[in-house]
Each structure stands twice: as structure tokens, then as C-alpha cells.
Amino acid sequence: MISIDVRPVGPPRLTAGLERGDRLDWGAHRRLHPDPRPLTAEQLIALATEGRLHGRGGAAFPFARKARAVVDSAVKRRKRTVVVVNGTEGEPGSLKDKVLLCHAPHLILDGAVLAATALGAREIVVAVTDATAAASVRLAITERDLDSRARVVVLAERFITGEGGALVRGINGRRPIPPGRKVRAATRGVDGLPTLLSNAETFAQLAVLAGRGPRDYGRIGTPDEPGTVLLTITGSARFPAVVETPAGAPLAHLLDLCGARAGEGVLVGGYHGAWLSGETATRTRMSRAGLAESGGTLGAGIVMPLGRGTCPLGECARVARYLAAESAGQCGPCRLGLPDVAGAFAALAAGRDGAAAQDAIRRAVRMAVGRGACGHPDGTARFVLSALEVFADDVAAHVARGGCGRPVLGVLPAETEAQLRLEVDWSRCDGHGLCAGILRGTVRMDEYNYPVIPDEPIPARLEADARRAVAMCPELALRLVPRTPHEARRRQSGR
Missing domain, CATH: 3.10.20.600 (Ubiquitin-like (UB roll))
Incomplete structure (x- = not known):
């Protein structure tokens, strides 16, 4: 089970019965939530429209418009449909979908079954990255005798896995990265079929909306955004x-x-x-x-x-480095632009050439925004630019004094699955700079033209480049060494 408290403000809806941290089995779920009556496709769209239901995975796309697009595509192409529950939740700091998947899987399945019945879907696919969530959903599928209609797909936990195109690719057995060109799942999704894809909370909200009806559902919230x-x-x-x-x-x-x-x-x-x-x-x-x-x-x-005890710029530099490492690395803005952003932000956080580092951040952001194969560069730019604005006083302190005097406590999660780190033999290094050219944004050259090697492990995505840098070093000064268990424990505990 997920070890985080669940706290409702007012009477719980999605989290009803979760106060003790137990998983709701089929019987416990039905005692709390009514069985939604089956709907036609038009009734489903009307319900979502009246309830003003929007996606809860990030894009906030109107559910009714998405369902309409799937229906229209299915009719036009004379194809069956697929319903996909996106439960990957690869972003650090997000646990809400995992809580539902692990503790209230039947509420999610209520919404998915409602949509699949309305659309005449061939199957329901629940995509997850967490083993506990996968086990909970598989048990729920068996509990309600849905084995012939629903399946669970487990994908690698990466930041970009939950992007719509990447998710469809993963379900189709391909590498789960955003496709080079935009293809809407509503048109061609799983197995090339029209696919209704929404995140886990969205389907749970659909079940609550169907059970309560639009009027009761909208008794709380705001007129434009009813519900919880x-x-x-x-x-x-x-x-x-x-x-x-x-x-x-x-x-x-x-x-x-x-x-x-x-x-x-x-x-x-x-x-x-x-x-x-x-x-x-x-x-x-x-x-x-x-x-x-x-x-x-x-x-x-x-x-x-964030709190006041940690260095804001140091925290943001860690996240910028994480985001650069978590990209698919398939287009220029991600492969080159984001490492440049991360490297410049690290220099600013460390108090090195602060004014120049600020200019470098903004210049790298301008080169990345609007040019990526997916929204990852734009989202990273939003994070970075808002940090420069909100923490302007800290930026000034780092530029003027080389820092703000506060440690970096690791308040923002930014871990990768990396297990190797770079080491340099300074008795051999002659400052050729090939390693910095290969590992842009991870290794940089200092004012004496020698490489600055990060203490953090090399992200898994950059391991091949790191091995190439080691192999190409003219002085054989670089090596990759495993992260020791002591280092791993120290990083996990924040010490």
C-alpha cells in the first residue's frame, strides 16, 4: 500500500473509506458507491458535458470532447474502440493516482467500464508503473469478473512515460517515448484503434459523477469546476x-x-x-x-x-538536471537545449558567473520552447523561468555573493535510477574538454579549462554517452564507477 496520509476536506467522495489506509475490495466498494447504470455514447457525452468533467492528468482537456472525438473516429473508420486508464504517474511528488489504484481500484474501474460500455470498446487497458498498483488492479479485475475485458500493462517508471503518445507506444510494445509527430489517441491509439485515454482520477471522477448525477455532483466546488x-x-x-x-x-x-x-x-x-x-x-x-x-x-x-531552510536555486538546479536526464533525447531541444538549461542553472546555484549564467538560462530556454517533439521542453521552461522570477532575491544573492548561505536539503524529489558516477584521475587529465562536449549540461569546463564532474550519479539515459566520453578521453583520465551502497543510503536519507 502507499504510505501517505489521505485527508479529505469536507465529506469525502473519491477517498471515501480510505481513512484507515486499507484497500477496498469489491464488497466494501459497493457498500460505499452505487453501481452506475449503463449509458449510451450520447448519454455519456451529455453527462460529462453537464458535469463539466475535465481530465485530471495535467492537460485538463474536456472529457466530453475527447469522448466525442473517439466516437466520431470509430464511426468514420468503422473500427472498435479501446479505453485506456493512464495510471503511470511518473512525475516525482505525485501520489494521488497511486492512492486510488492501490486503495480504491474499483472506483477507477467503475468509470472505465462505464465508458467502455458506452463506446462499445474492445477492451480496457490500465497502464501503471508501480508493482503494488498493478497487483491491486489485477485483483480488482478478477474480483468483478472482468478478465476477458480488461488487462493491466506495466511500463517503466519515467517522467515522460505518461505522455499520451508515449503511453500508447508502450502499450503497443514499443519504447514508451513521445512519437516524433503528433498522433491523437482518439484517432489512432492502441493497436491503431480509436482510443479514449484519460488518467486514473478522471475515470474515478466519472464514476462519482454518474453515481450522484450532475446536480448533486455540483453541490460543492465552483460553478465552472464542480466537484472535488x-x-x-x-x-x-x-x-x-x-x-x-x-x-x-x-x-x-x-x-x-x-x-x-x-x-x-x-x-x-x-x-x-x-x-x-x-x-x-x-x-x-x-x-x-x-x-x-x-x-x-x-x-x-x-x-x-519549499520552506525557508533550503536553498531555492539549489533545489531548482537539481530538478532542472533531473528533467534534462528524463527526456526522450530524440530532438534538439531535449538532447541539447535542456542540458544547457540544467548546466547554466547549476552554475547560477553554485554562484559561478551568476549574471552570465542567468543570460545562458534564458538563451537556452528561448532555443527550446515551442520546438520539441512533445511538451517536455516547454514545461521545463515554465518551471525554470518561474523560479528565476519568484526567487529573484536569491538570484541576486547568488550573483553578488556566490550563494545565499543555505544548504540544499533535497526537499524536491529529483532522483533517477542511475547507479554509476564519473570519476577523473587528475594526475592524467589535461583539459582537452571532449567529455564536456559529449556530456553537455552534465560536465562543464571551469575557468582553468578543466572539467567539473558532478557528484551525482549519471542518469540512466546518459550512460551510453558517459561510456563514450570515457572511451574517447585522450589521456584515459575518466572512469565510471558504481555508486556504493553507502552512497545510495546517504542520498536517500538526505545526509
């Missing part, structure tokens, strides 16, 4: 939790519920979201409209207050 929102509140919170709250609740109240303060900044929407200053966060309401008004985004429902 699931949030994962972590960061510097003393009591991290998955919180179910009516849309439009004050962010300050939700932070207080989890033992956190807005402090100097709050990240909303995750690593493709944006930073809000403490002052802005205290007057922000948690809805798509409220966050947009404050310059943020709801995204995948991630809220990370």
Missing part, C-alpha cells in the same frame, strides 16, 4: 498527504492542513508547473481558474511548498 480535486501535498510539509478538497478551496488552508506554510515559494502543477511566491500562494484558490489567475497551473494536482 485530488492533490498531492509534499515538499516541506510536516504531514505530507493526498488531499481531496472541493475545487476553489484556499491554498493557504490546504497547506495549513498539512503543516506547511507558503514561505518563499510554492510549486503548483509539478515540474511542468510554475512557482508562486509566498504572498501570491496565500491568496490563491485551488482551481484551474484560480491558479491561472495567480500565474500557476493545476497540472497533475501537485503542491510543493
Whole structure:
């Protein structure tokens, strides 16, 4: 099971029965949630339209429009359809979908079965990256005798795995990375069929909407955003939790519920979201409209207050490096632009050539935005630029004094699965710079034209490049060494 508290604000809906942390089996689920009556495709679209149901995975696309596109494509092409539940949740700091998958899988399946019946779908596919979630959903499928209609697919846990195109590729047995050109799942998805793809919370919300009806569903929330929102509140919170709250609740109240303060900044929407200053966060309401008004985004429902004890720029530099490593590496903005962003941000955080580093960050961002094969470069740019704005005082301190005097505590999760790190034999190194050219953004050259090697392990995606850098070093000064168990434990504990 997922080890995080579940805290409802007001009467729980999606999280009903989860207060003890148990998994709801088929019988317990049915005692809490009514069995939604079957709908036709037109009735499903009308229900989602009246309930103003939007996707809860980040893009917030209207569910009714997505369902309509699938129906139209199926009719036009005379094909069966597929329903896909996106439960991958590869972004660090997000646990809301895993909580539902592990503790309330039948609520998700209620929504998926409702949609599959309405659309005449060939099958339901639940895509996950977590072994516990996979086991919970498989058991739920068996409990309700859906083995012939539904299956679970387990994919590698990567930041980009949950992108729609990457997810479809993964389900189809290919490498789960965004395709080079945009192909909508509603047109050609799993096995080339019209596919209704939404995240786990969206299908759970659909089940609640169908069970309650639009009028009762909209008794809480806002007129434009009825119902509840699931949030994962972590960061510097003393009591991290998955919180179910009516849309439009004050962010300050939700932070207080989890033992956190807005402090100097709050990240909303995750690593493709944006930073809000403490002052802005205290007057922000948690809805798509409220966050947009404050310059943020709801995204995948991630809220990370930073607190005052850690260096904001150091935290953001770690995340920028993580995002650069987690790209598919298949286009220029990701393969070249994001490492440049990460390298420049690391230089700023370390107090090296601060003014030049700022210029380098903005220049690299301009070269990456709007040019990627997916939205990863744009999302990373949003994160980085909002950090420069919100933490302007810290930027000034790092430029003027080389730092802000605070340690980097690792409040923001930015781990990779890397197990190797680079070492340099300084008695051999002659500063040729080939390693920095191959590992742009990871290795850089200092003012004496010698390489600066990061202490962190090499991300798995860059391991091949790191091996090439070792092989091409003219002085044989580089080597890759395994991360020791002691180092791994020290990094996990934050010491």
C-alpha cells in the first residue's frame, strides 16, 4: 500500500473509506458507491458535458470532447474502440493516482467500464508503473469478473512515460517515448484503434459523477469546476498527504492542513508547473481558474511548498538536471537545449558567473520552447523561468555573493535510477574538454579549462554517452564507477 496520509476536506467522495489506509475490495466498494447504470455514447457525452468533467492528468482537456472525438473516429473508420486508464504517474511528488489504484481500484474501474460500455470498446487497458498498483488492479479485475475485458500493462517508471503518445507506444510494445509527430489517441491509439485515454482520477471522477448525477455532483466546488480535486501535498510539509478538497478551496488552508506554510515559494502543477511566491500562494484558490489567475497551473494536482531552510536555486538546479536526464533525447531541444538549461542553472546555484549564467538560462530556454517533439521542453521552461522570477532575491544573492548561505536539503524529489558516477584521475587529465562536449549540461569546463564532474550519479539515459566520453578521453583520465551502497543510503536519507 502507499504510505501517505489521505485527508479529505469536507465529506469525502473519491477517498471515501480510505481513512484507515486499507484497500477496498469489491464488497466494501459497493457498500460505499452505487453501481452506475449503463449509458449510451450520447448519454455519456451529455453527462460529462453537464458535469463539466475535465481530465485530471495535467492537460485538463474536456472529457466530453475527447469522448466525442473517439466516437466520431470509430464511426468514420468503422473500427472498435479501446479505453485506456493512464495510471503511470511518473512525475516525482505525485501520489494521488497511486492512492486510488492501490486503495480504491474499483472506483477507477467503475468509470472505465462505464465508458467502455458506452463506446462499445474492445477492451480496457490500465497502464501503471508501480508493482503494488498493478497487483491491486489485477485483483480488482478478477474480483468483478472482468478478465476477458480488461488487462493491466506495466511500463517503466519515467517522467515522460505518461505522455499520451508515449503511453500508447508502450502499450503497443514499443519504447514508451513521445512519437516524433503528433498522433491523437482518439484517432489512432492502441493497436491503431480509436482510443479514449484519460488518467486514473478522471475515470474515478466519472464514476462519482454518474453515481450522484450532475446536480448533486455540483453541490460543492465552483460553478465552472464542480466537484472535488485530488492533490498531492509534499515538499516541506510536516504531514505530507493526498488531499481531496472541493475545487476553489484556499491554498493557504490546504497547506495549513498539512503543516506547511507558503514561505518563499510554492510549486503548483509539478515540474511542468510554475512557482508562486509566498504572498501570491496565500491568496490563491485551488482551481484551474484560480491558479491561472495567480500565474500557476493545476497540472497533475501537485503542491510543493519549499520552506525557508533550503536553498531555492539549489533545489531548482537539481530538478532542472533531473528533467534534462528524463527526456526522450530524440530532438534538439531535449538532447541539447535542456542540458544547457540544467548546466547554466547549476552554475547560477553554485554562484559561478551568476549574471552570465542567468543570460545562458534564458538563451537556452528561448532555443527550446515551442520546438520539441512533445511538451517536455516547454514545461521545463515554465518551471525554470518561474523560479528565476519568484526567487529573484536569491538570484541576486547568488550573483553578488556566490550563494545565499543555505544548504540544499533535497526537499524536491529529483532522483533517477542511475547507479554509476564519473570519476577523473587528475594526475592524467589535461583539459582537452571532449567529455564536456559529449556530456553537455552534465560536465562543464571551469575557468582553468578543466572539467567539473558532478557528484551525482549519471542518469540512466546518459550512460551510453558517459561510456563514450570515457572511451574517447585522450589521456584515459575518466572512469565510471558504481555508486556504493553507502552512497545510495546517504542520498536517500538526505545526509
